[in-house]
Amino acid sequence: xSESKKGLNLTLKVWRQDSAKAKGRFESYDVPNISPDxxxxxxxxxxxxxxxxxxxxxxxxxxxxxxxxxxMCSLYINGRAHxxxxxxxxxxxxxxxxxxxxxxxxxxxxSNGFPVIKDLIVDRTAFDQILEAGGFVSxxxxxxxxxxxxxxxxxxxxxxxxxxxxxxxGACVATCKNSSxxxxxxxxxxxxxxxxxxxxxxxxxxxxxxxxxxxxGFGNCTNTGACEVECPKGIxxxxxxxxxxxxxxxxxxx
Amino acid sequence: xxxxxxxxPEGQLSEKWINYKDKQDLVNPANKRKLDIIVVGTGLAGxxxxxxxxxxxxxxxxLCYQDSARRAHSIAAQxxxxxxxxxxNDGDSIYRLFYDTVKGGDYxxxxxxVYRLAEVSNQIIDQCVAQGVPFARDYGGLLDNRSFGGAxxxxxxxxxxxxxxxxxxxxxxxxxRQVQKGTVKMYPRTELMDIVVIDGRARGVVVRNLVTGEIxxxxxxxxxxxxxxxxxxxxLSTNAMGSNGSAAWKAYKKGAFFGNPSFVQxxxxxxxxxxxxxxxxxxxxxxxxxxxxxxxxxxxxxAEKIRAEQLRPEDLSEENRDYYxxxxxxxxxxxxxxxxxxxxxxxxxxxxxxxxxxxxxxLDFKHAIERLxxxxxxxxxxxxxxxxxxxxxxxxxxxxxxxxxxxxxxxxGLWVDYExxxxxxxxxxxxEANFSDHGANRLGASALMQGLADGYFxxxxxxxxxxxxxxxxxxxxxxxxxxxxxxQSIKAQLKKLMDIKGKQSxxxxxKKLGLAMxxxxxxxxxxxxxxxxxxKIKEIREEFWKDVRIPGNTDTINLELEKANRLADxxxxxxLMARDALNREESCGGHYREEFKTPEGEALRxxxxxxxxxxxxxxxxxxxxxxxxxxxxxxIEVKQRNYK
Numbered sequence: 045x046s047e048s049k050k051g052l053n054l055t056l057k058v059w060r061q062d063s064a065k066a067k068g069r070f071e072s073y074d075v076p077n078i079s080p081d082x083x084x085x086x087x088x089x090x091x092x093x094x095x096x097x098x099x100x101x102x103x104x105x106x107x108x109x110x111x112x113x114x115x116m117c118s119l120y121i122n123g124r125a126h127x128x129x130x131x132x133x134x135x136x137x138x139x140x141x142x143x144x145x146x147x148x149x150x151x152x153x154x155s156n157g158f159p160v161i162k163d164l165i166v167d168r169t170a171f172d173q174i175l176e177a178g179g180f181v182s183x184x185x186x187x188x189x190x191x192x193x194x195x196x197x198x199x200x201x202x203x204x205x206x207x208x209x210x211x212x213x214g215a216c217v218a219t220c221k222n223s224s225x226x227x228x229x230x231x232x233x234x235x236x237x238x239x240x241x242x243x244x245x246x247x248x249x250x251x252x253x254x255x256x257x258x259x260x261g262f263g264n265c266t267n268t269g270a271c272e273v274e275c276p277k278g279i280x281x282x283x284x285x286x287x288x289x290x291x292x293x294x295x296x297x298x
Numbered sequence: 299x300x301x302x303x304x305x306x307p308e309g310q311l312s313e314k315w316i317n318y319k320d321k322q323d324l325v326n327p328a329n330k331r332k333l334d335i336i337v338v339g340t341g342l343a344g345x346x347x348x349x350x351x352x353x354x355x356x357x358x359x360x361l362c363y364q365d366s367a368r369r370a371h372s373i374a375a376q377x378x379x380x381x382x383x384x385x386x387n388d389g390d391s392i393y394r395l396f397y398d399t400v401k402g403g404d405y406x407x408x409x410x411x412v413y414r415l416a417e418v419s420n421q422i423i424d425q426c427v428a429q430g431v432p433f434a435r436d437y438g439g440l441l442d443n444r445s446f447g448g449a450x451x452x453x454x455x456x457x458x459x460x461x462x463x464x465x466x467x468x469x470x471x472x473x474x475r476q477v478q479k480g481t482v483k484m485y486p487r488t489e490l491m492d493i494v495v496i497d498g499r500a501r502g503v504v505v506r507n508l509v510t511g512e513i514x515x516x517x518x519x520x521x522x523x524x525x526x527x528x529x530x531x532x533x534l535s536t537n538a539m540g541s542n543g544s545a546a547w548k549a550y551k552k553g554a555f556f557g558n559p560s561f562v563q564x565x566x567x568x569x570x571x572x573x574x575x576x577x578x579x580x581x582x583x584x585x586x587x588x589x590x591x592x593x594x595x596x597x598x599x600x601a602e603k604i605r606a607e608q609l610r611p612e613d614l615s616e617e618n619r620d621y622y623x624x625x626x627x628x629x630x631x632x633x634x635x636x637x638x639x640x641x642x643x644x645x646x647x648x649x650x651x652x653x654x655x656x657x658x659x660x661l662d663f664k665h666a667i668e669r670l671x672x673x674x675x676x677x678x679x680x681x682x683x684x685x686x687x688x689x690x691x692x693x694x695x696x697x698x699x700x701x702x703x704x705x706x707x708x709x710x711g712l713w714v715d716y717e718x719x720x721x722x723x724x725x726x727x728x729x730e731a732n733f734s735d736h737g738a739n740r741l742g743a744s745a746l747m748q749g750l751a752d753g754y755f756x757x758x759x760x761x762x763x764x765x766x767x768x769x770x771x772x773x774x775x776x777x778x779x780x781x782x783x784x785x786q787s788i789k790a791q792l793k794k795l796m797d798i799k800g801k802q803s804x805x806x807x808x809k810k811l812g813l814a815m816x817x818x819x820x821x822x823x824x825x826x827x828x829x830x831x832x833x834k835i836k837e838i839r840e841e842f843w844k845d846v847r848i849p850g851n852t853d854t855i856n857l858e859l860e861k862a863n864r865l866a867d868x869x870x871x872x873x874l875m876a877r878d879a880l881n882r883e884e885s886c887g888g889h890y891r892e893e894f895k896t897p898e899g900e901a902l903r904x905x906x907x908x909x910x911x912x913x914x915x916x917x918x919x920x921x922x923x924x925x926x927x928x929x930x931x932x933x934i935e936v937k938q939r940n941y942k
Contacts, residue, residue, distance in 0.1 A: 108538040111578075111580050112688075186755075
């Protein structure tokens with residue numbers, strides 16, 4: 045907008061950690077005159093430009109698409125995954141959500157499953173490993189029937205799409221007091237179980253993915269629903285119920 | 299000219315791909331295990347190729363700079379993927395998809411490649427559905443379609459506004475299945491630093507581990523680049539922050555020719571620039587043009603009032619609005635191709651009819667909401683509207699969206715033959731990284747189609763034709779001198795960068811390059827400006843090598859160093875883009891030279907002198923050398939594009 049909005053003067057308390065093994069600490073920085081129309085990560089860019097100009101090391105943080113879909117950004121801001129707004133990722137958070145003079149605390153995801161590797165960057169390869177364990181339909185390229193050969197009820201396709209919108213950011217794990225990855229796992233299990241193509245191996249998939257999740261040190265789900273609240277894509281905990289159903293069926297069949 | 303052999307198979311257009319597959323060499327299953335393929339990039343093209351190679355039994359190493367293969371920028375594609383299924387019974391066919399793509403590309407793409415693309419498009423949809431991609435469906439349970447620019451049929455399949463995400467997650471799941479089986483080994487947070495060529499063939503890569511900073515070599519019997527486009531040379535674009543052209547540029551400097559580097563797509567519907575601190579531009583999907591109507595005020599006085607916030611757009615009456623696309627192009631209306639829509643927006647804004655900062659036009663859903671109801675619009679575009687509101691703090695259900703063109707996609711890329719092989723034997727390029735299918739302008743929903751076509755259905759065949767006579771080539775040790783030399787020169791370059799210790803940050807220099815590119819090599823180009831641009835780019839390049847400041851070390855995560863490496867290549871690439879634009883004395887598709895236009899201001903091609911692919915060869919000393927691949931159209935009548 046063309047009206048000149050007053051810039052925000054902010055204090056940032058940022059988690060700094062030189063490497064996976066190093067001990068981390070908070071450091072405080074003042075950033076003056078931030079436009080309320082800039083995004084949170086643009087504000088971080090301003091901070092880094094400031095640090096570089098002073099000859100200091102910029103803050104390392106993950107980000108890529110900056111439009112809320114790649115799932116790479118991962119900041120814990122003022123005690124909330126992706127900060128003080130609903131249904132968004134950190135890169136979509138805008139500074140108009142903050143007040144002039146505010147102190148903002150910025151931390152990485154904290155979970156045994158996601159070790160910090162530098163400053164605000166964590167290692168989320170555990171998520172890849174969980175999906176590699178079973179988050180697919182076992183078909184190879186080619187030799188496939190026509191796409192319209194099997195009609196799928198619109199409601200099922202829509203619900204599968206709701207589950208499939210997971211961006212794998214890890215906010216659910218970061219938010220869960222048990223560091224459980226159940227929302228993430230259930231989103232994939234549920235998406236594929238809802239579709240005839242994925243239904244065939246639904247039980248095997250649920251078993252394999254849950255086993256991998258446990259092996260990698262993620263905690264159990266105790267149904268607090270905190271993950272759903274912080275999920276930037278609004279993925280519902282009802283998928284966890286479906287996962288439990290598939291998992292139970294799988295266990296009974298064993 | 300013999301140096302460029304496009305290897306187009308014999309026969310009728312519709313039989314070329316069949317003939318090729320019938321006659322090509324294949325590798326037997328026992329030998330596939332002995333062959334290593336390196337795939338760089340895990341977007342649609344890279345992930346689909348790596349997964350398919352793994353399924354066939356090859357040994358695959360796949361690397362990406364992101365922390366996971368799933369984050370490649372294909373994920374951000376919103377609107378959809380084209381295929382010639384003709385499910386809506388509205389007259390589509392393989393030939394029509396081929397025709398629309400060649401015409402949309404303003405007759406600067408290779409017929410045989412485009413026809414094959416249209417041919418395999420249907421298999422892509424089958425493949426993705428089988429993987430569990432939740433495409434939109436109608437109440438009968440069958441797949442739904444929407445329309446995109448440059449087509450008179452509805453052939454675009456979609457998964458809400460997240461089609462790229464769903465297709466990529468499909469390819470990523472296929473890749474994950476191979477990782478689990480052990481046929482593919484993944485290297486995330488790994489950046490390509492150079493391609494190793496031994497005895498004239500691509501034999502591997504040298505990479506930097508972005509976490510430890512280690513420089514590592516990997517041997518491959520073949521190397522595939524699925525590394526995307528180079529739109530970030532402009533600094534501001536719809537690309538991801540990390541998207542870069544370095545892999546293609548390294549290949550170019552090792553001898554691969556670069557095709558049509560000046561062909562850049564400027565997307566008409568992006569959220570306008572809002573300030574100096576802006577880091578990237580956000581696309582609003584082309585699918586919005588199905589229901590949204592684009593306009594500016596008919597009278598300058600109203601535009602001025604709107605800019606001064608004395609008048610709100612929703613209060614401006616119908617007769618005082620100029621739906622300029624519908625006015626100028628009645629046949630296609632708001633669904634003209636991207637290059638046409640972008641230029642029309644720029645024309646209105648340059649003439650003083652722009653809104654907000656003067657560099658914005660409206661995309662209005664008022665009529666669509668009246669006609670279809672808010673619920674329908676929300677079901678179709680809800681996530682896009684939400685994204686718009688989060689960024690701009692305005693509600694597009696109530697006031698029209700504001701949009702302006704932005705850099706989005708690069709049609710240019712590494713020159714490849716029909717087999718997607720570059721001029722370096724054993725080095726292949728797929729998806730946006732190659733130049734092959736979109737000519738001078740890509741149609742909406744065709745990038746996803748091409749990425750997956752190359753990865754699932756083209757490379758798994760053509761790479762075997764190359765590898766069939768490589769089965770007796772033993773794996774070359776990475777202690778080989780060629781690998782060691784490459785590692786040494788990379789280490790030297792990193793040290794050189796770190797030692798500059800200048801005053802300017804990488805981003806501040808990148809912004810300077812971006813401005814020069816936008817001003818001189820952007821939407822409207824002319825000879826004088828391009829020459830100025832070349833001089834300016836050289837100046838910024840010198841400044842970079844004298845004055846860049848990169849804090850930290852090379853042996854840890856160093857994001858500034860990563861950016862500096864990429865910018866060093868952009869600073870060379872920008873110059874080649876300007877040279878190519880200067881050489882091409884015509885307007886075609888996204889390449890618009892102000893000196894060459896029709897009386898109505900439309901792009902004016904010069905088929906007599908420029909119906910060719912410009913393939914540039916790097917020279918260690920002196921200027922790059924231009925090679926021309928003539929384009930021959932035997933199955934399509936070449937016409938002035940007309941969307942009226």
